[in-house]
Every structure is written in structure tokens, then in C-alpha cells.
Amino acid sequence: MHPHTSMDQRIFTAGLPTAVVSCYLLCCGLHDAGRRITRQNLSAIWNSDAAALAHALESLEACNIIQRTTPANPEPAFRLLPADRWQNPPPSASG
Secondary structure, eight states, X not given: OOSSOOOOGGGGGSOOXXXXXXXXXXXXXXXXXXXXXXXXHHHTTOOXXXXXXXXXXXXXXXXXXXXXXXXXXXXXXXXEOOGGGOOOOOTTTOO
């Protein structure tokens, strides 16, 4: 068990859509529970469709909030990056 949460409050002022923020929070939950951040683990707790999850993950990657730690095949895993490495969302991620 981790002594504190991995979630950074700055996610709420990053200008990202609700679905992307929700995906980040789920990633933090998996991390804090000691589980790998993968699409499979996220889809078990994601409340929308697979396309929305894929878009949210792409947005988090584009903002440098998460980073792939393994190749895409068979399934990518991600890690959370510290908030001081985050970047502003590109126009397609913020709308």
C-alpha cells in the first residue's frame, strides 16, 4: 500500500475534458492499488466505450501525463509522469 495517492490536483485545472480527467483518476487508482496501468485493466472499470477510453489515453499521452512503458503488442502498459512534466493539451485533446 502506498502512503499517499499518486493523483495530482493539477489535473483539475489542466483544461482537459471530463472523460480524460476520469481516465487519469482511474490510472491513479490502478497505480495506487499496485496494478499495471493497461487498457485491459482500465476497461474493466471504465464506464464508457472502448473508443472513448482510447481517446482519453491518447490525450493523456499527448499531454505527457502518462507514458508507455511497453510496446503496443500485445498490450501497452503506461506509467504516470510527475505534473512538472505535463504539457498543455493540444487543441484536439481539450475539446
